[in-house]
Amino acid sequence: MAIEVRIPTILRSYTGGAKAVEGAGTTLSELLSNLDGQYNGLRGRLITEEGGLHRFVNIYVNDEDVRFTGALETKLADGDSVTILPAVAGGAFGFAAMAALASA
Amino acid sequence: MARYDSLLAACGETPLVGLPRLSPSPQVRLWAKLEDHNPTGSIKDRAALYMVRAAEENGRLKPGDTLIEPTSGNTGIALAMVAKLRGYRLVCVLPENVSSERVALLRMYGAEIIFSPAAGGSNQAVAMAKQLSEEHPDWVMLYQYGNEANARAHYETTGPEILRDLPAITHLVAGLGTTGTLMGIGRYLREKVEGVQIIAAEPRYGELVYGLRNIDEGYVPELYDGSVLTRRFSVGTRDAVLRTRQLVEVEGIFAGFSTGAVLHAALAVAHEAAKAGREADVCFIVADGGYKYLSTGAYGGTLADAETALEGQLWA
Numbered sequence: 001m002a003i004e005v006r007i008p009t010i011l012r013s014y015t016g017g018a019k020a021v022e023g024a025g026t027t028l029s030e031l032l033s034n035l036d037g038q039y040n041g042l043r044g045r046l047i048t049e050e051g052g053l054h055r056f057v058n059i060y061v062n063d064e065d066v067r068f069t070g071a072l073e074t075k076l077a078d079g080d081s082v083t084i085l086p087a088v089a090g091g092a093f094g095f096a097a098m099a100a101l102a103s104a
Numbered sequence: 105m106a107r108y109d110s111l112l113a114a115c116g117e118t119p120l121v122g123l124p125r126l127s128p129s130p131q132v133r134l135w136a137k138l139e140d141h142n143p144t145g146s147i148k149d150r151a152a153l154y155m156v157r158a159a160e161e162n163g164r165l166k167p168g169d170t171l172i173e174p175t176s177g178n179t180g181i182a183l184a185m186v187a188k189l190r191g192y193r194l195v196c197v198l199p200e201n202v203s204s205e206r207v208a209l210l211r212m213y214g215a216e217i218i219f220s221p222a223a224g225g226s227n228q229a230v231a232m233a234k235q236l237s238e239e240h241p242d243w244v245m246l247y248q249y250g251n252e253a254n255a256r257a258h259y260e261t262t263g264p265e266i267l268r269d270l271p272a273i274t275h276l277v278a279g280l281g282t283t284g285t286l287m288g289i290g291r292y293l294r295e296k297v298e299g300v301q302i303i304a305a306e307p308r309y310g311e312l313v314y315g316l317r318n319i320d321e322g323y324v325p326e327l328y329d330g331s332v333l334t335r336r337f338s339v340g341t342r343d344a345v346l347r348t349r350q351l352v353e354v355e356g357i358f359a360g361f362s363t364g365a366v367l368h369a370a371l372a373v374a375h376e377a378a379k380a381g382r383e384a385d386v387c388f389i390v391a392d393g394g395y396k397y398l399s400t401g402a403y404g405g406t407l408a409d410a411e412t413a414l415e416g417q418l419w420a
Contacts, residue, residue: 010318045319056322058338065304065336083338085308087322 003031005082014042023082028059029072031082046084047072056087112189115142115149116261120269120387125354126371128378134370135270135387136357137262144178144185144213146392147262151284152182154257155246156190165244167191172236172243174198177206178392179248179282184213195243197232205396248282250326258288262389267296270387274299274377277370278389279362280306280336283328285389290332304336305369307344307362337372339365345402345410347371348394352403360392361402361414 002022007015015021021039025031036043046057052071053059059066060083066074076082108114118141123134139147159165170193173183180196187194196210200219210217220232237245248254266273266289276293278285290302330336341361348364351357370388377384394403402410 054319055324056319060338063338063340065338067330068333068335083308085338086319087324 002078003076003080003082005031005035006084008085010086011042011045011084014039014045025076027072027076028061028066028074028082031076032072058085058087059083060085110189111143112153112186115153117265118142120266121357123355123357126350126367128371128374132374132378132382132384133386134374135385136355137266137387137389138357139262139389139391140359140393142182144181144209145395146178146182147285147389148178148182149185150257150261151248151251151254151282152179152186154253154260155248155251156183156186156192158251158253158256159244159246160190165192169193170195170240170243172197172240172245173248175248177202177210177396180215181206181209181213183246184210184215188214195236197236203397204399209396248284251284252327254282254284255288255291255327258285259292260288263289263292266387267293270385272385273297273387274384275301275303275370275373275386276388277303277305277366277373277386279366279391280304281362283325285391287327287329287332289389294332301334301373302332303369303373304333305339305366306336307365308338308340335373337369339368341414342407342411343368345407345414349403352394357390358394359390360394360397363388363390363392366391 003024004020005023006020007018012018016039021035023031023035023038025034032043032046046054046059048054053067061069061074061076061080063081063083066072119138121136121138123136127134142149156165156171165171168191171183171187172195173180174197175183177198180194180198184194184196194215195218196215197218197220198206198210200221207217218232218236237243262285266276273293276289278289280286286302286304293300293302344361344364346364347367348359348361351359351364351367366388370386374384374386377386397403400410400413402413404410405413
């Protein structure tokens, strides 16, 4: 079962530079484990030690945020499209302003 | 009564209009809240006015003070108008990859502009904003991403207006940026309407915009509380452009591209309801009009051309 996964620029060091890779699984958790087998260390960048999704990682299945569809237990089917993105709400500028404030 | 003592008093009370041609069926209706009808043409007038008033009331802002705000456009334009009328100076720090109309508008309202380089991504913008705040400790940053008055503007005005005009509302769909709009309207509607769905549509930009070095440089606005939302959609540039064009072609509403992203999500939930045989009244927010984005060329030509034209731009 093939599921297309789009990888953001900052995580492509794990996928040999590939923008999109294919994985398998019936849930998001299974898919990420499957991907980690092919691209060692990728799962660890997305999931915290407590087993939850990293605060600054957003994952979408068919354009819908998985935090609202069961998180790591979100069901997957053949042909689904998964997109991984870093959180930069408010455009890239929000966090720039935040970082400036935090370190000012 | 449509007479006001000043432009500031004319903020809000925007029209809610039905979209009979885009609605899936007579039982599943789409409604557009036209926030482009605000004084400077966007929903940000509400937040700008509330944030300035709050800072005046708590003594943070005194006559003649200088405001500094990092903004990709609409908030800056709204703040510039409010600052002008309330007697403040405004310095805006914005990325250079925003449309030329936004820059012209800011200058026209009297704001001073400092650009952060598009190619330098976040790091240079951080350095610039940090440097400015160090050099000018007396400047006031209202900081829309963490300012409770931003969300409160929508809790106290936009939300009540929507419920008054659409008591049968089942879904509210809006764009996710500072998150102030959705947090404010969402909290208000959840308190008043059982089972109401609060849906976020966030723009998915071209890769250039996500200029992070690693995941830990990510950012979630302090205002954001995921428990207010029911669902959250990521909408790509192509879908946003397609829906923006559809909105003006079919219903005559000329909106900015972030509204296209919102309409894309609104149509998805509306068609789900229609398929399931449920009645629905889906309200979505038109955050601004399309005038400021004409120079992108993305209203004409092929979708592929439009996508290329918007690549690397902050279109919402």
